[in-house]
Amino acid sequence: MTLTTRPPRPPATEAPDSSPALGQTDPHQRPARAGLTERFATLLAPVTGRDLGPLARRRRRTGWVAFIALAGPNIALLLMFVYRPLLQSLYLSTLQWNLGSSVARFVGLGNYVEWFTAPSTRQVLTTTGIFTVATVGGALVLGLGLALLLNRPLPGRDIARTVAFAPYVLSGLAVGILWLFIFDPRYGLLSVVLGWFSVASPQWYTDPPWPLVMIVVVYLWKNLGYVTLIYLAGMQAIPQDLRDAAALDGASPARTLRSIVLPLLAPTTFFLLVTMILSSLQSFDIIQGMTKGGPVGSTTTLMYQIYQEGFVNGRAGYASAGATVLFLLLLAVTGLQMRFVERKVHYA
Amino acid sequence: MSTLRRLSVVPWLSMVVATLVLGAPLVWMVLASLKSPQELYSLPLRWLPASAYVQNYADVVATIPIGRFMLNSIVVTVVGAGLKVALGLTCAYALVFVDVPFKKVAFGLVIATLMIPPQITIIPNYTLVASLGWLNTYQGIIVPGLASAFGTFLFRQHFLGLPTSVLEAAELDGAGHWRRLWRFVVPMSLPTVAAVALVSVVTEWNDYLWPFLVVDNASHMTLPVGxxxxxxxxxxxxxxxxxxxxxxxTLPILAVFLVLQRRLVAGLTAGAVTG
Known part of the structure; x- marks a missing residue:
């Protein structure tokens, strides 16, 4: 990019290309040095040019060498560990095949038919839906509230921001275990707090729907800081004079919030909505740390089901069909984002 | 003036309450880890341990090879995050500064992987890693997640904004791509490099599902798996x-977060600003 934006030279007769990089045309010819780095540097010599002479072709070849040497490893890894398994997963979903087994039978769409008609699917989809709506909705509402609070010049708000964000960087599994102790119906911190309000602690571990509620709470705690911070960034982008003008016009704070702040935050909200849906649909660690999908499957989300079918029950083909469904769901959400981000209102 | 003061007391108190509620679980975790069983299982609840009961930590050491797990986590995190940053830097450099046709296609290939959830890749990747004999090895944990998509994306954004004059001068002085990348581009991008590196460190340290699947021998377990x-x-x-x-x-990452908060947060929230 940089190389092609150099100021154009006067149309010289013999120099269709302005690159001074190759030895022959470089006025600042480099003294030959023997270091390994230097030799590598020569190999990756800068190259530009779109003309078709033999020199240019050679340059382009060198460009490819440099490009492949620099970008090749990363792209090769992506092909190997992202694209290849993506395609293979689609293929596996057409097989009746157990993990590690040497026999596989082609069943076409059989796994999909089984998945869509299985009695457990309804429960898995309901659980996934409730979990997603509760975590995403809860995180957006609570995060917005906290951000509105922290956007004021309150003393100590930096500490509040740090405390709110800290859980986001912690291991989901560790967080799950820590909260499992807090939820302990007998000796947990929460049962004491509920006791202050004369509420008896529910049987969080064993009595649906409480296990799901428990996981939602922990997920919210872990992700609230992230949502808050993104909202804060969005709020700081709102020009202060807009609020001042509203205040001058006699708008109440509530009115300002509803008519100015929230609409201006719409792009932020949309971004968070998509991001949180994606991460919520993929969450695994907290469920693994707390309930392992139970009791009686009441906290088994689609993601957790894929793991269970694939690695606990060993039904790799069936699990791959579930993975396709999850993939399509995620793709739909991302597609939604791309579609709307293009047209999305751009206030500035 | 005094009405203004009173007005902001309510928000301030709400903030304090929110902070206490959000911070309590972490404080409780540390306190409880220092309580004796009698203190943990007594009603009404004891808020503070009478004295630090470090036997809990001794029991951890006696029950599982936690030192080994710590070492494994450090190896996986340092090697994994280091290579990931290097791969992201070289790839982004090539995408921005090396002029070849179809560069956009290569960039599209990299960026599209952000939309592919790692979960759909676990079964085929597990099969591959198993067939390579990489179960219960460091490479089995590290290599499949090594490729950098997010880092490449952020680096590319940053590189596109670099002043071209410096690089042109370097080019005129005969510096090749390799030298220009490490001597000029990287030093001019240190905040972005730091942010991506920190995010990678946190992600590698906390990563659970993949190491959990490919390791069942304590010799190679990372801390979350342990x-x-x-x-x-x-x-x-x-x-x-x-x-x-x-x-x-949790403590090592919490410490990293507290010390390098600004950079880490910048990295973790970068997607929102750029995307």
Whole structure:
């Protein structure tokens, strides 16, 4: 990019290309040095040019060498560990095949038919839906509230921001275990707090729907800081004079919030909505740390089901069909984002 | 003036309450890890341990090879995050500064992987890693997640904004791509490099599902996977020990976060600003 934006030279007769990089045309010819780095540097010599002479072709070849040497490893890894398994997963979903087994039978769409008609699917989809709506909705509402609070010049708000964000960087599994102790119906911190309000602690571990509620709470705690911070960034982008003008016009704070702040935050909200849906649909660690999908499957989300079918029950083909469904769901959400981000209102 | 003061008391108090509620679980974790079983299982609840009961930590060491897990986590995190940053830097450099046709296609290939959830790749990748004999190895844990998409994306954004004059001068002085990348581009991008590196460190340290799948031998377990092992051994019978292990897993990252908060947060929230 940089190389092609150099100021154009006067149309010289013999120099269709302005690159001074190759030895022959470089006025600042480099003294030959023997270091390994230097030799590598020569190999990756800068190259530009779109003309078709033999020199240019050679340059382009060198460009490819440099490009492949620099970008090749990363792209090769992506092909190997992202694209290849993506395609293979689609293929596996057409097989009746157990993990590690040497026999596989082609069943076409059989796994999909089984998945869509299985009695457990309804429960898995309901659980996934409730979990997603509760975590995403809860995180957006609570995060917005906290951000509105922290956007004021309150003393100590930096500490509040740090405390709110800290859980986001912690291991989901560790967080799950820590909260499992807090939820302990007998000796947990929460049962004491509920006791202050004369509420008896529910049987969080064993009595649906409480296990799901428990996981939602922990997920919210872990992700609230992230949502808050993104909202804060969005709020700081709102020009202060807009609020001042509203205040001058006699708008109440509530009115300002509803008519100015929230609409201006719409792009932020949309971004968070998509991001949180994606991460919520993929969450695994907290469920693994707390309930392992139970009791009686009441906290088994689609993601957790894929793991269970694939690695606990060993039904790799069936699990791959579930993975396709999850993939399509995620793709739909991302597609939604791309579609709307293009047209999305751009206030500035 | 005094009405203004009174007005902001309510928000301030709400903030304090929110902070206490959000911070309490972490404080509780540390406190509980220092309580004796009698203190943990007594009603009404004891808020503070009478004295620091470090036996919980000794029990962790006696039950699982936590030192080994720590070492494994450090190896996986340092090597994994280091290579990931290097791959992201070289790839982004090539995408911005090396002029070849179809560069946009290559960039599209990289960026599209952000939309592919790692979960759909686990079964085929597991099969591949198993067939390579990489189960219970460091490379088995590290290599499949090594490729950098997010880092490449952020680096590319940053590189596109670099002043071209410096690089042109370097080019005129005969510096090749390799030299220009490490001597000029990287030093001019240190904040972005730091942000991406920190995000990678946090992600590698906390990564659970993949290492959990490819490692079942304690010799190569990382800390979060080892935590599951302890959970399976101890069940929920000895909370003090389990929470002591939880402290050991979370404290290093918490320390990194507190010390390098600004950079880390910048990295973790970068997607929102750029995307």
């Amino acid at each position: 935590l599951t092992l302890l959970q399976n051994i101890d069940g929920m019978t000895s909370w003090g020990v389990l929470l002591a292990a939880t402290v050991i897993v």
